[in-house]
Amino acid sequence: MNGVLDNIIMNDNSTLRQQAISLRGKGKTFRQISRELNIPLGTIHLWTKNVQLTTKQLETIKKSHHNLLIAGRIKAAHKQKKETARQHLVDFKIGEGKIGHAFTQKDLLLIGVALYWGEGFKKDSRLGFANSDPQMIKLFLDWLIKIGNVPRTDIRLRVGVNQAYIKEIDVIQNEWSVTTGIPRTQFQKPFFQKTKHKKQYSSKIKYLGVLRIRVNKQVHFFHQILGMINALKHIAT
Template identity: 35%
Template sequence: MRNDKHSAISLRKQGKSYNEISKILGTPKSTLSLWLKNVSMSPKVRKKFLDAVKERQSKSITEFNKKQGEYARKKAQKIQQDAAEMVNALSKKDLLLVGSALYWAEGFKKTRWILAFTNSDPLMIKLIMKFFREVCEVTEEKIRGNVQIHPNVTPKQAISYWSKITKIPQCQFLKCYTRLSPSSKQKRPYNTLPYGTLRISIYDSKITNTVKGWIQGISEKI
């Protein structure tokens, strides 16, 4: 026991923690606390000891945060997947309501003779095209595409991409245009929109007014 005590004191002076000494000697920490309560470290050893404690604490916090982050991510994924499974296939009536609400939020509404919808999200573009074709029953020859691109994007690449997304023939796309304000240059990282932003235009006053009527109908039911 006496040899263990001397060894414990020596290890403590070297900057070992109670946990480390207990593992080395097999001595309970309660015993070590009695043996070592008056044992002091040199300033150099104490600094090294405290630095090691801080490093362990930092690693422990990092590991804890990593586990918590992973738990939160998996929980969020499950919630999202459960919610996604609540949505059935969209009926034509569903599509009318969803498409009208989407156009109400994002569409151009200042005239009575043109429908125009601008966005860079391919899924949103697919949804509005489904709405235009299946609910509004727009004929293909009335649809035009117009892409706004950044200087780093080639027009051919952008038109090819959006043509595949929308199923609009490339010949019905207008000439791409590049427009980037000084403020956007400072805010947007390079290549944020790799295929630019698509504007879909439909020149038909009857359909335009019909969509506005659906929006009005929704607003009156709120």
């Protein structure tokens, strides 16, 4: 019985060997033959090592190896990019968790002072702030109203844009009005910056220029802000 099984196995191996030799003779790579016949690469190499290939077949195999190498690099790069994006998301969530979503009045006070330290106007004793980020603008206005008790009616806004967007100024001002909740009647005359080229923005990004916030009748609060900034400076000393 064992002899019969041995013959069957030998015949199967002989058939597979002939198939491997035939495929190699057609210019197939070792890896291609291994996948097609489900046989280890070492066995394929042993069976077909004496098969002579034409120059054209060798060039084809060389090109195939090169393409596999490139494909492998692309796959590895894609995998790395995906892993990097995943890690960035994890880090983003960790950072978001450290801040949380509930803020005390003291938290808001410090946030606003830090914003003013970086982007606020510190000369001529008139309270002002400028930025192009709608979310930062909203946060600063919230700070003015809740911490500074600034009436909305005392707030004046002015839009500054690239002169190439002069035709879109009404749309841009309307966007800022909706974002801030401040009516257009409290907007001052826009100013236009001269530039040589009109920067192109992707469809996902709206160009809104820079919004300048000015507040009337807040000299006392302005100097209080400078005092709070000075207090923050002492943290680093």
